[in-house]
Amino acid sequence: MLSDKIKLTAKDILEKDFKTSVRGYKPEDVDKFLDLIIKDYETFHQTIEDLQHELMRLKKQASDDSYRRQPSQPSQPTPATGTTNFDILKRLSNLEKHVFGSKLND
Template sequence: MDNIKFTPQDILHKQFKEKSIGKGYDVDDVDGFLDDVIKDYDTYNKEVARLQDENERLKAKVDELNRQLEIGSSIGAAAPASQPVVSSTTNMDILKRLSNLERRVFGSQLGDDGDSHLL
C-alpha cells in the first residue's frame, strides 16, 4: 500500500492548472493525474485480491484446525473412565493422539519401519 499516491480527499480537492492560452485545463496535467489515479486503482485491486486470497487461506486453516480439534475431542470422549480427559488439550497433544491412532489403525498399511512393536 506504500505505492498509493492519493487519498479520496486528494482526488476531491485536486486543482488543475488552467491553460495560459484559451479556456480549459492543461491536458498534460489532467492526463498525468488520471494516470496516477489509475495506478492507484490497480494497486488497490491487487491488494484487495491478495487480502481475499489470504482470507480464504486462513479460513481454510481455521476449518482444518477445528476438524482436528473435533477429532481430538472425540478421541478424548472415547477414553476409558479411569483416564481423566483434560479440557485444556494443546494442539501438540491432539497431534500426538492422532498419530497414535493412525499407527494403530493403519500401522500395517503404512509399512513396517521397525515400529510394529509399538502397536
C-alpha cells in the same frame, strides 16, 4: 489498517485542481499524467482488496482444517515416500557390510 496510511484516493487525484501561472505546466500534460496515476491507484486498490479476501479465505480454511483434526489421535510420523522399515533395515545391512566387510561375520 492500510486505509489509515493512504493519504490519496483515485477520486482525490481526479478532483485535484491545479492553479496555473504564467510559466506553469500544460494542463493537458498534467491531466494525462494524473490519469495514469489514477489507473495505478485503482489497480493497487483492487489488488489489495483481492489479497485481503484471499487472506481471509485462507485463514478461514486453516481454522476449519485445524478444527477437523481430532486432537485425541496423536499424529504419526510418516516415513519417506516408498520407504518401509524393511527398506531401512536392508540399507543398514548393506551399509554395515560395506563399512565392516568381512569383519562383520567374525
